[in-house]
Amino acid sequence: MIEKKEQKDEKIICSAIFEGKSSRVVITDFDCAVFKSHDNPPLFIIGFTGVGLVGTIVSNELIVQLKMKQIGYVLSEDLPPITLFYEGILKHPFRIYYSTEYNIIVSICEVPFNPGSYIDLSRTLMDWALHNEIQDVICLQGMADESYHLSDKKPPVYAAAEREILDKILTLGVIRPPSGVLLGAEAAMLNECLNNKLNGAVFLTPANPKYPNPEGAAIIMEKISEIYKFPIKLDTLLKQSADIKKNLAELAQHTTEMHSQGPLKPFRDLYA
Incomplete structure (x- = not known):
């Protein structure tokens, strides 16, 4: 592992670039001494694109609700050549955010990895976490279940740690x-957490691979916020869940009518 471009503040070392074989963590416009201003190390939450988009939904919602500041990004040859933009502004697909107020780091990756090729990237990111004395690392994942449908009951939340x-x-x-x-x-x-002095955990909830699961994401976010004591609101995610339920019901009705009325006409976006 190669460290370079360090900025020193007495005993505090903040790596501007933390580099592995084919990946790197780049910290921009940020003084890592702020990590030391809290009694406890920051909580590290990682969200990836996956089943039900659970990881990316939770991560995005935390970034918005906690008004987190982007402190850097992750580069890797394991990521496909995809660039994102929001309101015309280009964004790195794998970004790192931090909330000084709540001492939480969120890393969000909004593009899929190349199949089976993320070992170096995970090692680089976890080495960066160790370097900054992080202890608890939370991953988020949807459990693929094609029979799962959004319902009026809260979905279960599982955890292994x-x-x-x-x-x-x-x-x-x-x-x-x-x-x-x-x-x-x-x-x-x-x-990588198991191989190092990091406390790894994963929160899971059932999700149908065919559509996003904001309801499951909301319940996971609620549990994490209660355990780690930071405020969140679920209104937006639960509304998205209600909209998806409505659209699915409309789609089912439309499909039923198709069999008796002829070819299916264009239907509006399920996730709009």
């Missing part, structure tokens, strides 16, 4: 699954 934080996480109705297998980028991050 290392022993050091398991008791803290398994509160407030969070369920410990008896066994299971994790795949993908989240698994790579958690494996």
Whole structure:
């Protein structure tokens, strides 16, 4: 691992670039001494594009609600050549944000990884976390279930974690699954936590791969906020969930009518 372009503030070292073999963490316009202004190390939440978009929905909502500031981004050869823009402004697809007030770091990746090629990236990001004395690392993931449909009942929230934080996480109705297998980028991050002095955990909720699950994302966000003591509002996500339910019902009705009335006409965007 190569560190370079360090800015020093007495005993505080803030790496502007933390580099692996094919990936790097770039910190911009930020003094990492702010991490030391809190009694406890920051909580690190990581959201990836996955089943039900649970990780990206939670991460985006936290960034907006907690008014987090972007402090850097992650580059990797494992990411496809995709660039994002919002309101005409180009954005790195894998960004890092920080809330000074609540001492929370959120890393959000809004593009899919190239299949099976994120080991170096996860190692680089977790080494950066270790370098900044982070302890708790939370990953978010939807559990693929094509039979799952949004309902009036709150979806279950499951969690698996290392022993050091398991008791803290398994509160407030969070369920410990008896066994299971994790795949993908989240698994790579958690494996790096297991190999280092990081307390890794993953929060999961059922999600249908065919559509986003803002309801499940809302419940996960609620649980994390209660465990780690920061404020959030669920109104926006629950409204999105209600809209999706309505659109799915309309789509089902439209499909039924199609069989008796002829070819299906263009239907408006399910997720609009």
